[in-house]
Amino acid sequence: MTDKPRVWVSRPTFPGVIARLEPHFQVTVEAEERKFSQSELAARLAGQDAVIVGLKDRIGAAEIGAAERLRIVANLGVGYDNIDLDAMSAAGIAVSNTADVLNESVADYTWALLLGAARRMSAAERWLRAGHWQATEFKAWLGTDVRGRTLGILGMGRIGQAIARRALGFGMPVIYHNRTPLPEADERGCNARHVDKQQLLRESDFLVLALPLTTQTRHAVGAVELAQMKPTAMLINIARGGIVDDAALATALRERRLAGAALDVFEGEPKVHPALLALDNVVLSPHIASATTETRRAMTSVAVDNVLAMFGHGPQAGRPPN
Ligand code: DGY
Numbered sequence: 001m002t003d004k005p006r007v008w009v010s011r012p013t014f015p016g017v018i019a020r021l022e023p024h025f026q027v028t029v030e031a032e033e034r035k036f037s038q039s040e041l042a043a044r045l046a047g048q049d050a051v052i053v054g055l056k057d058r059i060g061a062a063e064i065g066a067a068e069r070l071r072i073v074a075n076l077g078v079g080y081d082n083i084d085l086d087a088m089s090a091a092g093i094a095v096s097n098t099a100d101v102l103n104e105s106v107a108d109y110t111w112a113l114l115l116g117a118a119r120r121m122s123a124a125e126r127w128l129r130a131g132h133w134q135a136t137e138f139k140a141w142l143g144t145d146v147r148g149r150t151l152g153i154l155g156m157g158r159i160g161q162a163i164a165r166r167a168l169g170f171g172m173p174v175i176y177h178n179r180t181p182l183p184e185a186d187e188r189g190c191n192a193r194h195v196d197k198q199q200l201l202r203e204s205d206f207l208v209l210a211l212p213l214t215t216q217t218r219h220a221v222g223a224v225e226l227a228q229m230k231p232t233a234m235l236i237n238i239a240r241g242g243i244v245d246d247a248a249l250a251t252a253l254r255e256r257r258l259a260g261a262a263l264d265v266f267e268g269e270p271k272v273h274p275a276l277l278a279l280d281n282v283v284l285s286p287h288i289a290s291a292t293t294e295t296r297r298a299m300t301s302v303a304v305d306n307v308l309a310m311f312g313h314g315p316q317a318g319r320p321p322n
Helices: 015-021 038-045 085-090 103-118 121-129 158-170 184-189 197-203 223-228 246-254 293-310
Strands: 006-009 026-029 050-054 072-076 094-096 151-154 174-177 192-194 206-209 234-237 260-263 282-284
Touching: 015 026, 015 293, 050 293, 072 293, 085 094, 094 293, 103 121, 103 158, 103 206, 103 234, 103 260, 103 282, 103 293, 121 282, 151 158, 151 197, 158 174, 158 184, 174 197, 184 192, 197 223, 223 246, 246 260
Parallel strands: 006 026, 006 050, 050 072, 072 094, 151 174, 151 206, 174 192, 206 234, 234 260, 260 282
Antiparallel strands: none
8 A cells, every 4th residue: 555654664673563553654674773874864764754763873954855754753762862853843853752661771770880880790700701710809809889878860850760769779868960950759759869060079979870962961071070079989871972071081980080980871882982991990881771672662662652643543652852
């Protein structure tokens, strides 16, 4: 049926979920996940009425130049810094994200990173696999306890709040900084206290970044901010790479002006700054904080719901970006 609107899905996801589009759309799903060039994306977007894309697909004015029928870009992710919102709004194209469904899995993974950094898990595993374990030594691989230490959160949206709620179980007081402080009831709900950014940097023993990447937040943590942190502190970034100046972070970690870090996201990923790769006091992971089967399926489902809703086939499930 050639008169159905067309949807392009930029990567293989969950076929059973994507199948919900089929009664209403002609659906094309890329067979392989890869990074498309600007011209490849422009060619694929041309003639589509809707697209489901993700972080690797950078969609701006050039990519939508020939996409005259496009009505919605449904992004697989809560972050949407890969999409030029001004260009989309100028062209009358809606943008949707997959807020909320990933909060809990991202919060879980944040704690895995935090604890992994505190207890030096990655370095210890590398050492074991390299065959260095000859005897169990009482004072080998000493990490640090988290109990009683202050958890700082920069960016207190729903993910930040889910991270904060877990701190109660670890006996950690929580401070946070956000452009707009939370209403008191929400602060009570996650036992968190609003402070200014300087106080957050000075007092956090573990500082988690959970804010979106925008022109205002690019390098929100650079050399100046790192210099304000305790030398015993650890930085955990589950947000976006560009928020941290990775070169400045590597220098602070190498010079032990910061005790450790755990990073799931990087400037220019999938490339990782070589100075970070050379360090043992940083846990590195390949942008997988939301990567559970359940959550990635739910993210796909929200993107599908958003496309369906745009064409009048059901209520919109996801919150559109602000
Ligand atoms: C998100 O949802 O923004 C995650 O980082 C995956 O891209």
